[in-house]
Amino acid sequence: MLSLRCPYCGVEAEETELAPGGEAHLVRQGPGSSDEDFETYLFLRENPKGVHFERWRHAHGCGKWFHAARCTVTLEVFGTYSAQVSAPPEDILAAIDARRPGWRREGPR
Amino acid sequence: MSEPQTPLGPARFDGIARIEALPARGMITLRGDLGQSPLRGAVHRALGVEPGGPGTIVEAGGGGAVAWMAPDEVLLFLPGAEAAPVLAEMRDVLADAPHLLADVSDARALFRVSGPGARDVLAKLAPVDFAPDVFPTGSFRRTRLAQVPAAIWLGGDGAFGVMCFRSVARYAFDLLGTAAAPGGEVGYY
Numbered sequence: 447m448l449s450l451r452c453p454y455c456g457v458e459a460e461e462t463e464l465a466p467g468g469e470a471h472l473v474r475q476g477p478g479s480s481d482e483d484f485e486t487y488l489f490l491r492e493n494p495k496g497v498h499f500e501r502w503r504h505a506h507g508c509g510k511w512f513h514a515a516r517c518t519v520t521l522e523v524f525g526t527y528s529a530q531v532s533a534p535p536e537d538i539l540a541a542i543d544a545r546r547p548g549w550r551r552e553g554p555r
Numbered sequence: 556m557s558e559p560q561t562p563l564g565p566a567r568f569d570g571i572a573r574i575e576a577l578p579a580r581g582m583i584t585l586r587g588d589l590g591q592s593p594l595r596g597a598v599h600r601a602l603g604v605e606p607g608g609p610g611t612i613v614e615a616g617g618g619g620a621v622a623w624m625a626p627d628e629v630l631l632f633l634p635g636a637e638a639a640p641v642l643a644e645m646r647d648v649l650a651d652a653p654h655l656l657a658d659v660s661d662a663r664a665l666f667r668v669s670g671p672g673a674r675d676v677l678a679k680l681a682p683v684d685f686a687p688d689v690f691p692t693g694s695f696r697r698t699r700l701a702q703v704p705a706a707i708w709l710g711g712d713g714a715f716g717v718m719c720f721r722s723v724a725r726y727a728f729d730l731l732g733t734a735a736a737p738g739g740e741v742g743y744y
């Protein structure tokens with residue numbers, strides 16, 4: 447079972463109270479982008495074995511979107527953070543470094 | 556003038572906890588920047604108290620209360636059933652401050668869950684830690700009751716309030732009654 451702390455409510459929300467929103471920090475490709483970039487934006491997603499950044503919505507709660515960093519293998523949650531950022535904040539990255547040294551070199555992100 | 560009707564009328568169930576469907580109350584949704592003084596002032600004008608922080612309900616006199624629903628939303632429970640005059644006063648205080656204000660008195664059904672088994676009954680249905688030190692008086696949590704969205708809070712009188720959408724009132728009442736059936740003691744809390 448996965449439980450995430452909603453950064454707005456401050457409560458530990460269990461998986462059934464949340465709605466998944468897929469990979470976080472996608473860069474939007476709009477009119478004028480190449481076919482390849484647009485395809486990547488629409489269809490291609492990371493599927494890492496390990497550290498992953500995701501969007502979640504506190505559906506049975508405040509209703510707000512937020513971000514979560516977790517491990518897809520162990521379900522360890524490194525932290526949750528505001529939806530109003532386009533990249534993981536430093537404290538989240540530091541928390542992952544502490545638990546998964548060298549994770550940034552492990553593969554494309 | 557038509558009389559407001561609650562979905563279940565004065566329904567009641569007695570088991571390891573008492574489940575009661577509550578009479579109609581005025582309910583008002585206020586959305587906007589809750590840090591802004593016009594919004595806080597409008598709540599104060601309506602109830603005599605200001606909204607609390609995340610996960611809280613602040614009770615006012617006569618059965619009024621204001622609950623934190625989201626970072627930009629509070630729900631006011633009015634002492635009486637009539638929301639229209641209070642809404643008009645709040646609109647005066649809010650003036651030009653960006654906001655959304657709506658009478659939602661008919662949108663939801665209210666229940667009271669009381670008695671020594673109340674925490675166990677609710678814990679059977681919602682994925683929430685109801686331990687007294689985690690969920691003390693004045694706590695307010697939006698969650699789910701089995702398959703429907705709900706909000707649960709603990710009032711100053713020691714009884715839990717439960718709120719769900721009006722359309723699922725029968726489901727919620729029957730569910731609470733089933734969880735509170737005699738013989739269903741858990742004795743966890």
Ligand SMILES: [Zn+2]
Nearest residue numbers: 452455504508
């Ligand atoms: Zn939340």
